[in-house]
Amino acid sequence: MDLATYHDPCNYGRKAEKWFGYGYFNEPRWIMDQCLENWVDLHPNRLHQTCCGGGGGTLTTGYNDERIFYGRRKMDQIRATGARMLILPCHSCHGQINAIKKTYEMDDLVVKYLWELVADCLIF
Amino acid sequence: MAENQPIHIEALNPDCCNQWLYQQDACLTCAMCASVCPVAGVDNYDPRKMVRMVSLGMVDQVVQSRWPWICTMCGKCEQSCPMGIDISDLTRKIRSLREGKHVPGILSKGLAAALETGNNLSLPKEDFIFILEDVGDEVAEEPGLEGFTVPIDKKGARILTTIHNKLVNTHTEDLKPWWRIFHAAGEDWTIASDNWEGTTWGYFTGDDEAMKVMAGRIVENMRRLEIDTLLWPE
Amino acid sequence: MENKAENGVRGKESLSAEVMIFGDSVCAQRIAANLVDNGIGVCLAAGNGSSPASIIQDRVQWLSDTRLNHCHGFAGNFTLQIDHGHNQLKKTVQAIVVAEDDSRSPNYSQYRLTPGLRVVGLSDLEEKLKHSMTESFSGTDTRIVLLCGWRKDAHPSVARRMLEGCLQLQAQPGVSTYFMTGNMKVASAGSEELVHKAKQAGTVFFKFTGVFPTIQPQENGYFTIDYPDESTRNTFQLTADWVVVDETIEPANHLELLIQKLGIDQDHIGFAQSDNVRRLSNFTNRRGIFVAGGSRGVLSHAEQLADADQVSLNVLSFLGDLDGEPLAGVTIKQGLCARCLTCVRLCPHRAIEVGSRITVITEACQSCGICTAGCPGRAIEMEGVHIGLETIQRMNHLLAITFVEKPRIVVFGCMRSAGQSHTLIQVSGQALPEGVGFVEIPCGGTIAGRHLLGAFEAGADGVMLCICHTDNCQSEIGNVVARKRAESTRDLLASAGVETERLRIVSLSANMGNEFVYRIKAFIKDIVLLNNPQKENKNG
Structure with a gap:
């Protein structure tokens, strides 16, 4: 099975921790463990993760060059893991990574919602 | 400068x-x-x-x-x-x-539409229901998911879920994973036909009042449909 | 009537006091009060024209317009010759405290300013604020710029005073303050709070690290200040009504003379206490001579007062111990002494007296043994210290243990650092590696080249000399001379065809037990390689 990795969205992690005193770091990783045999964390991760560049409404402002440039670090981190599939639980991150992966020559990267991963694992 | x-x-x-x-x-x-x-x-x-x-x-x-x-x-x-x-x-x-008119892109427009019509797209209620039912029919054709229907405005359901506007616009495929999970789990869930929008662009424009209105509408839906639990993936 | 004293000192009869204090600073007067309160007789040498504060008035001998001419004697019995006006005084005291004020001067040149009507130094500002002479500062729309530590960091105590002054100015009606600083140690006690308060009060802060503003005096007496701001990358301009400059705190001018006459060490700036942690808080290289307040470094007002209390306790404790047993058992064998004065030059504690004979003043001696190792005639002996003999005993022991196949190492270590670390590993149930003999010495400075060579002669494969870190030697120079002696011993080894790596110098402190063992093990490893060079050649 191809290697997968997981991206912590800012709002579920770092910002949730700041505002509500609890960041959702362990729960998605537990789900990843249940669904995948072969996945690795990005570096840096959890509280210290880097934003994908799609947050804060930047997908709608029209400043696309800036947004694509913003995503360079995230794409480097994903590339460094060698993962072929990226799992994340955020609509903005999902939209951003899919939109910029071609620019960073990572067309083959599969981007999935966390719940999509769960649904894919169901056997009917 | x-x-x-x-x-x-x-x-x-x-x-x-x-x-x-x-x-x-x-x-x-x-x-x-x-x-x-x-x-x-x-x-x-x-x-x-x-x-x-x-x-x-x-x-x-x-x-x-x-x-x-x-x-x-x-x-x-x-x-x-x-x-x-x-x-x-x-x-x-x-x-x-x-000032609203100088906010870049479609943020102000989308937010104004949401405040006026309940969703960023100004999508009429009947169109929304049509899309949900159409995608629901596709899901029902999948093996193991026969008989699946989308429960709309189901009073007393256990979970109310909101919808990201892009899922009833350009990304309807992405509606399906949650529905498959609900079906597999035998979950008692529903979607509101009004004010179903899960995003709140007031978060992006710094408009706290707009955020309150949007969140208030979701709470109102929960009251109306007598539901205690909200699934709000946006 | 004048009477000529035996040694040529003219003047009034000798005055007696137990403690002599040099200086009339707030700190000095507080020390005097503390000592007098404890029944100690105090004489205070003040500057010209100053007068005692009420707390000590009529309770101390107050001498103004004085200059120290000469100091001889030792702890418990110092004799001071002092110029007092046109007279000379001779005073005998048991202890001396140097507590002169520091010298403060506004930093005009750091900001390329010249003193002027609208340029105010920090101390001037404080005077004005203290006496509520602030009318000139207030008025409608008065802008005051405070300049602090641009090209050289301001001392934290100076920065704090600048901030306090800034806060008071900002509170004046119609005044806006601008605080322009270089790097500032906000982590120093109280600074961050002051910065925060000033910001809340409305002071605008700018910080510079590389490019500094230019301050242009205008014809009308105001200033135009232009500067590129590093964080916003904008160019700003400000017209200021007043400029306040920080100040540099330095040793008082006449401190140099006192240091010289008293024979005490000074730090790199010129304060009367060396940069040696062992001297803290108030000690000098000489027993019985103490230093406090603005004489020993840059201290805030509060720190100077605390220092006064601290030195008072130290002096009382010293006076209380005077009747006890002297430390030293160092003696000079007269038949061997050639009066070369090497010991006088070496002694960091000024404990060698040159009279008809050269003798050790036991009251001043601190038993470091630097003189014993330095004496070319080997005329100086220290009771209970037999380094050469101990080395041979350790080596004989190692040679007698036949199953020890490792190289045999002698480790010399100062009792204040390596000795303590050695004890530390023993009490924690460890032992030194096999094949190691440890010889504890009173100070790194007790080691002479002959001791190091003696260890090799006795059969050691390697010798390690453990000394204290820089500026950590109880005897100021013990670690320095030890290093020099070991290095010249290395030259001797090289000329004899012995690998210089067999003699290693290591700096250690008292709490480094594990490090001590680790360093010895690393040394053993290197010596093994030196002993078996063929092992290396196998691969080569």
Whole structure:
């Protein structure tokens, strides 16, 4: 099975921790463990993760060059893991990574919602 | 901003933002924020610059710049700040000072539509229901999911879920995973036919009042449908 | 009537006091009060024209317009010759405290300013604020710029005073303050709070690290200040009504003379206490001579007062111990002494007296043994210290243990650092590696080249000399001379065809037990390689 990795969205992690005193770091990783045999964390991760560049409404402002440039670090981190599939639980991150992966020559990267991963694992 | 003309300090009003609660005045200009910011350098922006300009009373210049809009408010800056300045909240505050018609892109338009019609797309109720039922029919054709239907406005269901507008616009495929999970889990769930929008662009424009309205509508849906649990993946 | 004393000192009869205090600073007067309260007789040598504060008035001998001419004697019995006006005084005291004020001067040149009507130094500002002479500062729309530590960091105590002054100015009606600083240690006690308060009060802060503003005096007496701001990358301009400059704190001018006459060490700036942690808080290289307040470094007002109390306790404790047993058992064998004075030059404690004979003043001696190792005639002996003999005993023991196949190492270590570390590993149930003999010495400076060579002669494969870190030697120079002696011993080894790597010098402190063992093991490893060079050649 191809290697997968997981991206912590800012709002579920770092910002949730700041505002509500609890960041959702362990729960998605537990789900990843249940669904995948072969996945690795990005570096840096959890509280210290880097934003994908799609947050804060930047997908709608029209400043696309800036947004694509913003995503360079995230794409480097994903590339460094060698993962072929990226799992994340955020609509903005999902939209951003899919939109910029071609620019960073990572067309083959599969981007999935966390719940999509769960649904894919169901056997009917 | 004319970079060559000196700015006269005495003409500025450093007291203008004293009442703000972001502690921008505590800045020691250490530049930790600038060093972690993924978008520092773009448009000559960096968080320290913004913080310092605000604390010197140069708010208008910051409001007029693109900086608060190319920032994603990811919070790396404030996480590294030794003085605990709420830099991303400050950015959001700066965004709120931009007049609606000058807000870049479709944020203002989408938010106005949401406040008026209940969703960013101004999608009529019957179109919304049609899309849900259409995608529901596709799901019901999948093996093991025979008989699946989308429960709309089901009173007394266990879970109410909201919908991201893009899922009833360009990304209808992405509606299906949750529905498959609900079906497999035998979940008792529903979608509201009005005010189903899960996104709140007031979060991006710094419009707290709009956020309250949007969240209030979801709460109202829960009351109306007598549901205790909300699934709000947006 | 004048009477000529035996040694040529003219003047009034000798005055007696137990403690002599040099200086009339707030700190000095507080020390005097503390000592007098404890029944100690105090004489205070003050500057010209100053007068005692009420707390000590009529309770101390107050001498103004004095200059120290000569000091001889030792702890418990110092004799001072002092110029007092046109007279000379001879005073015998048991202890001496140097507590002169520091010298403060505004930093005009750091900001390329010249003193002027609208340029105010920090101390001047404080005077004005203290006496509520602030009318000139207030008025409509008065802008005051405070300049602090641009090209050289301001001392934290100076920066704090600048901030306090800034806060008071900002509170004046119609005044806006601008604080322009270089790097500032906000982590020093109280600074961050002051910065925060000033910001809340409305002071505008600018910080510079590389490019500094230019300050241009205008014809009308005001200033135009232009500067590129590092964080916003804008160019700013400000017209200021007043400029306040910080100040440099330095040793008082006449401190140099006192240091010289008293024979005490000074630090790199010229304060009367060397940069040696062992001297803290108030000690000098000489027993019975203490230093406090603005004489020993840059101290804030509060720190100077605390220092006065601290030195008072130290002096009382010293006076209380005077009747006890002297430390030293160091003696000079007269038949061997050639009066070369090497010991006089070496002694960091000024404990060698040159009279009809050269003798050790036991009251001043601190038993470091630097003189014993330095004496070319080997005329100086230290009771209970037999380094050469102990080395041979350790080596004989190692040679007698036949199953020890490792190289045999002698480790010399100062009792204040390596000795303590050695005890530390023993009490924690560890032992030194096999094949190691440890010889504890009173100070690194007790080691002579002959001791190091003696260890090799006795059969050691390697010798390790453990000394204290820089500026950590109880005897100021023990670690320095030890290093020099070991290095010249290395030259001797090289000329004899012995690998110089067999002699290693290591700096250690008292709490480095594990490090001590680790360093010895690393040394053994290197010596093994030197002993078996063919092992290396196998691969080569």
